[in-house]
Amino acid sequence: MARLAFDRVAVGDQLPAFSKVVKRDDVKAYADASGDQNPLHQDEAFARSVGFPGIIAHGMFTMAHVVKAVTDWAGDPGALRSIKVQFRAVVFMDETLVARGEVASKDEAARRVRLRVWAEVDRGGERVLPIKNSEAEVELA
């Protein structure tokens, strides 16, 4: 896949959504791969003891999916210049995480595009945003 051309992008363009049903095994695999073995992500009893109904996904696991939505759209992981996310809600097991983004602005001289990015979950009909008010910047061809 080649890097997306700057001229083919318009402000308001939506990135293809990247969806993932979050399973306990995924969160365990992320704990092992990242080294973050906080029991909040693996131990039901511990999660309940600190006020959650069950274990939650790592924020960085959710962020990795937002990054993938951006780099898949850009066509080249090397296009990614920066990302800044705010974690605003948790993700529970068996929920469907949807990573999204849209083009916020274009910088002609630098061939850079600023994106609004977020992650959403449908929780019993309510749209919850585990990542919101966040942005990424990519340098296009």
Added chain:
Amino acid sequence: MPLNPSLKGKEYQELTVTVERDYVLQFADAIGEDGSLFRDARAARAAGYGEQLAPPTFVTRMQLMASAQVVLDQELGLNYAMVVHGEQEYDWRRPVVVGDVLTATPRIADIYAKKSHEYLVIESEIKDARGETVVVGRTTLISRGTAGRD
């Protein structure tokens, strides 16, 4: 108990790791990253990269290891049970590739209070073996309800 604000600017010991193919594949698997540039050195070279790429957030692994020193610093007074991850930022200068020897140097970029919470900003600059910056990570941890008045 409030955090010790005098530690603002404190720099911690650097941590050096080599980016190994097995860890890159394990990380790619864990985040469902199936792109060929992350799995096949030939595909990466054909795309103009020197080696197989690591996923952009792969550096989270070494950043966590390096910032454990900050979190566990007795002088700081952080109670990890009260901590949530508030924000995360990365600034890449180039992608990380297999074989990179990376050095992370964490430092406390900021400590501040807002209402009852305290905010700890840990910045880790990650450099390659030539001393060039590859990525800068900035983590904001929220210490819930610890901004006590004395």
